[in-house]
Amino acid sequence: MGSNHYQNASHGASSAYYSRRAHTATGHGVRKPQAKAKAKSVDANAIATGEKRLRRYRDKEPLSFGPILERATTQRFYVLSQTACGTDDCPELFLQVSGSTGNVYDVCIAQQPSCSCPHALAGNQCKHIVFVLKKVLRASHHHVYQLALLSTELVEIMGKASQRAHAASxxxxxxxxxxxxxxxxxxxxxxxxxxxxxxxxxxxxxxxxxxxxxxxxxxxxxxxxxxxxxxxxxxxxxxxxxxxxxxxxxxxxxxxxxxGRAKFTRDGYQxxxxxxxVSTRRDYSTYSRWWSGHPDYYGRRRYR
Missing domain, CATH: 3.30.40 (Herpes Virus-1)
Incomplete structure (x- = not known):
């Protein structure tokens, strides 16, 4: 009886062993190796100058940037005023820009560019900032899609823009x-x-x-x-x-x-x-239906 008990135990252990082997061979229950963490982008300019960029550095253009760039370069905007500010070591530019529907927005090109439009206030990169960087200042494409700029980059961008303006005049x-x-x-x-x-x-x-x-x-x-x-x-x-x-x-x-006689929209913009x-009706043909400001969007909140 003891011998039978031993044989049964051995057979059970052997069956369990081969069962685990088969289980492993089919791929079920196998612990997959964890994916390697994505390598952090190297911000060479920040390292060279020792300056901290105020937003995460982008080593390449994100997919979401394409539609923004298209709107910034195909829609008509008017620069109503430009005011140079900041310092020689960290120049800034303040502009009033008339948007595609006639709203007047305040755009500031600084270490962290900003705009008073609803899209930018919601934390997104907006077409007005991209328009100024791309078409007004003619910044290099690598600078246009960044969310923040170093002071040395601002010196380079503003300096070249000033030289072009002087040459044209x-x-x-x-x-x-x-x-x-x-x-x-x-x-x-x-x-x-x-x-x-x-x-x-x-x-x-x-x-x-x-x-x-x-x-x-x-x-x-x-x-x-x-x-x-x-x-x-x-x-x-x-x-x-x-x-x-x-x-x-x-x-x-x-x-x-x-x-000063400009009408105010329901969102409080001049x-x-x-x-x-220009028409106050926005052309949504280049906007994704998933954008919260699109008339067909029924998300949690709408920004116009």
Whole structure:
């Protein structure tokens, strides 16, 4: 009996052993090795300068950035004002930008760029900041998709932008009437200017520098530079000399429209759509339906 008990025990142990082997062979119950932690991105600039970046460094463009960049570079925005601030070692730029629906947003390019639009206030990277970095300042693409910039990067970005602006203002290539050649970007919307069929009408600074500007953009610029009831002169966006223009339509660039008369939206933003002739209806064709501001989104909260 003892022998049978021993044999049964041995058989049970052997069966359990082979059962575990079979279980292991089929892959069931096998502990999979843990995935290796993703290597941390190396911020070479921060290491070299010893400066801490205020947001996580991005070593490559995230997938979510593509649609933002598309909207920033295809929709029409107007730069209503620019103010340089900060210090020589850490320059900053404050701008007022008229959005695609006429809302006026405050954009600040600093170590942590910010915007007063709802999308940015919700913690997202917004098209207005990307527009300023990409089209106004022409920052390198690697800087455009970052959420924070180092002071040394700001010095580089602002320095190059200042050099381009200075070169454009003092370009001496002129025609017989003192007008500069039509080339480069408009200083208000930062879209490329052109001549010929299909191109937007242009005006030029006839009193001083001779630079060209989209007529529509100059009208918007003039509208925001004139205060209602005051006879302030409209400066040229390039050279800041009093704007002089002759010919048909010249009066439109000196009409008195006050940004202080802007209507307020239900979200509390100043809106100049009626003054710059744009629609207040947002074009959602390039927006994901999963975006909380989309009219077809029924999530927890909506941001317009």
């Amino acid at each position: 003092w370009d001496q290539r002129t025609g017989e009437d003192g007008r500069k050649a039509v080339e480069g970007d408009c200083p208000i919307c930062f879209d490329e200017m052109g001549v010929g069929r299909g191109s937007e009408p242009l005006v030029w600074c006839q009193g001083a520098c001779g630079q060209n500007i989209h007529r529509r953009c100059m009208e918007v610029w003039a509208a925001t530079k004139r205060q209602a009831g005051r006879a302030a002169e409209v400066p040229c966006p390039y050279c800041r000399a009093p704007w002089t223009e002759a010919g048909a339509g010249a009066d439109r660039t000196s009409r008195s429209v006050d940004i 809106n100049v759509a009626d003054q710059v002739d």
